[in-house]
Amino acid sequence: MSSGKGGPGIEWHEARRLAAAAASGPEIAVVNLAESIGLMLAGDVVAQQSIPHFASSAMDGWAVVGEEPWMLGSPDSLTPGSAWPVVTGQQLPIGIRGVLRSEHGAVDGRELRPNERATSDEPRPGQHVRLPATEATRGEIVVTAGCIVNPAHVALAAACGLDELTVHPRPTVAILTTGDEVTAAGLPSAGSVRDSFGPQLPSVIAMLGGSVHSTTRVGDDEDATVAALTTAAAVARLVVTTGGTGHSSADHLRSSLARLGATIVIPALAMRPGAPTMLAQLPGGQLVLCLPGNPLAALMGLFTAGGPVLAALSGRSEISTHRIRLATDVAGSPTATRLLPYSLGEKLASPTPWTGSAMMRGLASADGVLVVPPEGAAAGSELDALPLPWLR
Numbered sequence: 001m002s003s004g005k006g007g008p009g010i011e012w013h014e015a016r017r018l019a020a021a022a023a024s025g026p027e028i029a030v031v032n033l034a035e036s037i038g039l040m041l042a043g044d045v046v047a048q049q050s051i052p053h054f055a056s057s058a059m060d061g062w063a064v065v066g067e068e069p070w071m072l073g074s075p076d077s078l079t080p081g082s083a084w085p086v087v088t089g090q091q092l093p094i095g096i097r098g099v100l101r102s103e104h105g106a107v108d109g110r111e112l113r114p115n116e117r118a119t120s121d122e123p124r125p126g127q128h129v130r131l132p133a134t135e136a137t138r139g140e141i142v143v144t145a146g147c148i149v150n151p152a153h154v155a156l157a158a159a160c161g162l163d164e165l166t167v168h169p170r171p172t173v174a175i176l177t178t179g180d181e182v183t184a185a186g187l188p189s190a191g192s193v194r195d196s197f198g199p200q201l202p203s204v205i206a207m208l209g210g211s212v213h214s215t216t217r218v219g220d221d222e223d224a225t226v227a228a229l230t231t232a233a234a235v236a237r238l239v240v241t242t243g244g245t246g247h248s249s250a251d252h253l254r255s256s257l258a259r260l261g262a263t264i265v266i267p268a269l270a271m272r273p274g275a276p277t278m279l280a281q282l283p284g285g286q287l288v289l290c291l292p293g294n295p296l297a298a299l300m301g302l303f304t305a306g307g308p309v310l311a312a313l314s315g316r317s318e319i320s321t322h323r324i325r326l327a328t329d330v331a332g333s334p335t336a337t338r339l340l341p342y343s344l345g346e347k348l349a350s351p352t353p354w355t356g357s358a359m360m361r362g363l364a365s366a367d368g369v370l371v372v373p374p375e376g377a378a379a380g381s382e383l384d385a386l387p388l389p390w391l392r
């Protein structure tokens with residue numbers, strides 16, 4: 001069932017606002033550099049010392065002091081006319097003229113001279129010397145909190161002398177799929193359906209910022225549903241369920257949530273498909289996002305309410321809508337927002353032919369999802385559209 005017995009559904013934009021508001025803020029954790037990639041940075045990255053922190057050679061060759069010819073010696077005395085062999089990265093003392101690269105010099109006995117490949121002024125003052133603090137000074141912020149940590153950030157943090165970063169970890173999510181008729185593999189017989197969620201929902205949730213801890217199948221049974229919700233809520237900040245949102249004898253989600261003392265945040269959505277999507281909060285603060293069993297309806301519910309929840313729990317910015325121009329007239333639904341997978345041609349959007357709530361074919365070929373207001377929209381006008389998490 002949907003809004004019929006559950007009261008009027010919440011308007012689409014309002015539902016997104018309520019979903020984000022119901023989620024408590026992101027957690028903060030300190031993790032090893034390698035584990036931080038892909039997470040939201042919660043604290044600035046600050047150089048612990050200057051980068052580079054010592055002067056070094058940028059070339060294999062000779063550190064030289066003063067004018068040629070240079071006599072090979074040791075770095076202990078910086079006497080004009082002295083030189084010594086260096087390799088790339090080797091520490092250099094202050095006071096040398098520069099580094100003559102190995103291809104541009106020749107040694108005869110202990111005497112070093114530039115060869116014919118060298119220019120007359122080589123090495124110029126400071127040539128091939130990496131000076132300290134040219135990339136950052138000690139205490140300088142080199143990455144500001146609020147971005148997703150990427151591999152380059154991590155390499156920079158390592159260069160800054162850091163071993164760990166302060167991040168917002170991905171919120172843990174537990175998935176419960178319901179439905180005695182659902183078959184996990186192979187060809188389903190008449191009366192059974194292939195599980196749409198097991199193979200894809202964890203990835204979509206990850207794309208939206210979550211980390212799926214477990215996926216559990218629950219039979220159409222109230223005690224089993226209560227037990228599974230309790231187990232899931234013990235490990236997850238968000239529990240995502242599929243199916244069983246209705247009021248039939250096979251649907252036990254509502255009564256199970258009531259038994260657990262849950263507060264209903266979103267009882268239903270004024271949205272097609274996906275109207276029966278529900279958001280509830282358990283007494284421990286964990287959110288339970290109840291998606292309808294129909295596969296497209298479930299993803300529309302996940303994009304609408306799950307996106308804002310996961311963004312808030314992971315400290316990420318919400319996936320925002322963008323404007324897209326229509327190739328055709330699109331009819332609205334008088335009391336609901338329609339979500340229609342669309343494909344693009346010549347930069348104009350047309351709903352795909354497969355928009356039924358059980359159909360995945362439209363979404364599989366879609367470039368995004370149109371957010372159609374109740375009054376519909378005419379060809380040539382612009383509508384809001386949601387980007388698909390896998391195409392961002």
Ligand SMILES: Nc1nc2c(c(=O)[nH]1)N[C@H]1C(S)=C(S)[C@@H](COP(=O)(O)OP(=O)(O)OC[C@H]3O[C@@H](n4cnc5c(N)ncnc54)[C@H](O)[C@@H]3O)O[C@H]1N2
Nearest residue numbers: 001002004179193194195196243244245246292293294297
């Ligand atoms: N009398 C009414 N009946 C229904 C209403 C209503 O308002 N009044 N709303 C319809 C709408 S809209 C939807 S959406 C569904 C929601 O149903 P449930 O959330 O209770 O889900 P189920 O009944 O368990 O399943 C619905 C449908 O989805 C199939 N399903 C379930 N799980 C999976 C899965 N893992 N993979 C693929 N398909 C799945 C299931 O076999 C059913 O066909 O209720 C309508 N009915």
Ligand code: MOO
Nearest residue numbers: 273274275297357
């Ligand atoms: O809301 Mo249901 O999702 O139309 O099938």
